[in-house]
Amino acid sequence: MPAISVPALLHALPDPVLLADGDGYVTDANPAARELLGAGVPGLHLRAVFRQPEVSAALDRVARDGGVAEADLLFSGESTDTRWRVTLYCPAGGGWVVSLRDVSEIVAAEAQRRDFVANVSHELRSPLTVLAGFIETLQGTAGADPDTRAEFLDIMAQEAARMTGLVADLLSLSRVENAQRIRPRDPVSPDAVVRATVAALRPQAEAAGVRVDLDLPADLPEVPGDHDQLVQVFCNLLENALKYGARGGRVEISGTQLAQVAGIDGPAVRIRVQDWGEGVDPVYIPRLTERFFRVDKARSRESGGTGLGLAIVKHIVARHRGRLVIRSQPGQGACFDVLLPLAPQG
Ligand SMILES: Nc1ncnc2c1ncn2[C@@H]1O[C@H](COP(=O)(O)OP(=O)(O)O)[C@@H](O)[C@H]1O
Ligand SMILES: [Mg+2]
Structure with missing residues (x-):
């Protein structure tokens, strides 16, 4: 069985991949790479292909120490921005293998999760602050007056109900999300x-x-x-x-x-x-x-x-x-x- 050639292998890979010589000039770019970076990529230096400082720093690191480095890259398109993780690999025999992976969705999901946690914390904190304040007041002299006490307890009950409602909504949201595929x-x-x-x-x-x-x-x-x-x-x-x-x-x-x-x-x-x-x-x-x-x-x-x-x-x-x-x-x-x-x- 004939061995699969490097160009055939490159062609088959769905992610953009570039090969470069020991000096850093691109010798090969698969179709996905040409689509993302332009058809004129072969012949360019890797630094000219990736003009972002994070990638340049990673290039320097690998050129000096060898091995592998990763850097994140932002492409601003006409309608959307995409984020890519670039892997730079300098094999012992010389030359470069540079591959890119689209991480836009992962980055967006991470941001969404962070926002969600921040929102939930914020929503729980305000009723908790109110509750803590009223508890403190009731523990003081104001707690002795039955009218004040009744009024405060009403507000506290409302705040507790709000937290219960929030937790109930969060639980149903998570239940629905878990069953999404069924x-x-x-x-x-x-x-x-x-x-x-x-x-x-x-x-x-x-x-x-x-x-x-x-x-x-x-x-x-x-x-x-x-x-x-x-x-x-x-x-x-x-x-x-x-x-x-x-x-x-x-x-x-x-x-x-x-x-x-x-x-x-x-x-x-x-x-x-x-x-x-x-x-x-x-x-x-x-x-x-x-x-x-x-x-x-x-x-x-x-x-x-x-x-x-x-x-x-x-x-x-x-x-x-x-x-x-x-x-x-x-x-x-x-x-x-x-x-x-x-x-x-x-
Ligand atoms: N029938 C409606 N008329 C006007 N605005 C609405 C209506 N339904 C929802 N909204 C708006 O959409 C927002 C989000 O609704 P919802 O997700 O049910 O949250 P909530 O009712 O807890 O505020 C509401 O805060 C309100 O601003
Ligand atoms: Mg509502």
Whole structure:
């Protein structure tokens, strides 16, 4: 069997790879490298190919000590930046092997995780600070007065409830994320889901003075899904409509079967939760499903919001291979469409 040639091997590698001679001039670049660094790369010096100081320093290190070094590289494209990890290898016989790996996703995931931890800590710290302050006050002379005590204990109970809510939302977010790859397949009646949702939130609707109207055709088909998770989707949406849309005095939940929807194979069921409240500026719409994103932080907190409700909705809908479409105009209310495929998606 003939041995595989170096050019054939280079050609086959999906990651960009360059070979250079002992002086550092590129002798070979595989197609992935030409695509990333330009077709004119062969003949250039490695320093001219990678003009970033971190790579130059790594080149110096390997040229001096031999062996291997890694450096991170940023490419600013027209629409997106990509991050690459460059591995520089100087074999004992001389020359260079330089390979690149796209680490953009890893870097983004790390940043997201750091943000998440910082956010969670921050969200837990404020109620804890309040609790600690009131405990200290109650331990002092103020604790002797029954009225003050009752008032403080009320606030403390609210803060404890907020932390419980946050932990509950964090746990459901992590449960949904863990189950993300397992497609829910039970036949679920959208009608039953919506009715369970409305029953669960009836007290909130009454307290907010909001009428909840249902418009669900009797022939609305079942969808493959997870009943409890879908109830959670509509609880989060209805809760928001009651909170941020109360001014309209009315929320409508309607169901429709659609023959075709962009992004979904085959027919789908659309459940729409619409309110006529304050709405949101469309510039915020793409961010609403981000964890901890709230248009008005203080206001959301006041009403016990965690900023995780729509992030949970997004994950559950994604698990169902469905789509969430949000439309709103300030002062004209908000409309949340949950589109669920009728047939299992490929
Ligand atoms: N029906 C709605 N009308 C106006 N704004 C809304 C509506 N639903 C959600 N929002 C905005 O989206 C943000 C994120 O919602 P969510 O993830 O449920 O968090 P939370 O309700 O805990 O603040 C809310 O803080 C609010 O600013
Ligand atoms: Mg919410």
